[in-house]
Amino acid sequence: MTIRLVTFDALHTLVAPRLPIYVQYSQTFAPYLGVLEPGMLKQSFKVALTQVQKENPAYQGDSGVEGWWSEVIKRTAIGAGANPQAVDTSLLQIVPSLMERFSSRQGYKLFHDSLPVLRRLHQMNIRTALISNTDTRMLSVLKDLEIAPYLDSILLSEVVGTEKPDARIFHLALAFSMRSELDPMEIQDGVHVGDELESDYHGARAAGMHALLLRRAGPEGDGERKEEGENLQGVQVVNDLWGVVKWVEQQTT
DSSP states (O other), rough: OOOOOOESSBBBTTESSOOOOOOOOEEEEEHHHHOOOOHHHHHHHHHHHHHHHHHHGGGGGOOOHHHHHHHHHHHHHHHHOOOOOHHHHHHHHHHHHHHTTTTTTTEEOOOHHHHHHHHHHHTTTTTEEEESSSSSSHHHHHOOOOOOOOOOEEEEHHSSSSOOOOOOHHHHHHHHHHOOOTSOOOOOGGGEEOIIIIIIIHHHHTTTTTTEEEOOOGGGGGOOOOOOOOOOTTOOOEETTHHHHHHHHOOOO
């Protein structure tokens, strides 16, 4: 077996928030809503994001991406104890500020191993792609962090209209990564890497790809999507992106 394609999740895999997301929200909220309790803000953001994702997956809905995130931001603030009337009157200032912040290196940073590993995979003549359940601002982030040139294809759920764990997005990544019909690849020629057990690991496996679940040690792993009581029996886990390179090398026959 030879691996010819490695696909990556974005958030908490290749990129991380420069500060925890709830801290950046708190900084933006403060001039308009006062200082909200950090623990409540962190939990409220998680609940609001999950709710809106279920109601309008892949950024569907009549209000567009900014309206989608406006709803997340509004529910986050109110859920953390902000005055609902104050939230309504300040959304026009808060939403554009947060949308801009999370469109560049102001809101995100690379993990220390992201760029070196992508360079190494290219040296090995292995194609790379990004599969992310996010909107088109992630492309601006990747360009600003100077990592986009090392990704042969970039699939964002807002653009393709479907999101992980749907098998279609993994098959699209394969199709977009083939350089020509004379150089075909099969889905089993690829491996997907990400931090979410259901969306990344089980989604890729169900699509027919290999999969590696990323579980970084120490503070770097704090933001990963870990569910209480998750069952990792039989799951292939790597502790950093160099573990991906090692796994790929071991599969070469």
